[in-house]
Amino acid sequence: MGVFHDWAAFRDHAPDPKCYVITEPLTSQGRLPPIHKAPYLSIGIWDKPNKKTLYINTGSNIRGSAKPNQAMFWVGQKNFRVRVYGSDAWIADPEREEEVIRALHSVSQAQLDYQYDGVKTKTLLFSAIGFSAAWDIAKTVCDKKGENKN
Secondary structure, eight states: OEEETTEEEEEEOSSSOEEEEEEOEEEEEEOOSOBOSOOEEEEEEESSTTOEEEEEEOSBOOOGGGOOSEEEEEETTEEEEEEEETTEEEESOGGGHHHHHHHHTTOSEEEEEEEETTEEEEEEEEEOTTHHHHHHHHHHHHHHTTSOOO
16 A cells, blocks of 8 residues: 555455554664564554554564563553563553554654563664554555445
């Protein structure tokens, strides 16, 4: 669907049709276990009414004793608790995903902070520039296809 500054909008047809927006981090600071793949932040619009999924791939395979004690996603002054499983992370309270999306429309950056053993050890900084345009086109395309009525 297009690239909008630091964000891109895509339509995925199979196996579970959805539209989504995606971005890479601007910077990564601190240490985590070895990187297994490039980190990214994605928000999907699924073919079920009112279904969205904010997903963060940390790029690290966090397993075993290196599981984070805590992770927080900051959008402006708002923070959102994050659940991390391996390299996958989601907003802990799915009911707050709409709040995250609204907040991303009004900020220039967002960041994900990890803590291990009570010490902040990793930050992924994401640009929010272009998010609004990418999100709006993804929603419009999915709505026109009759896949998302929210």
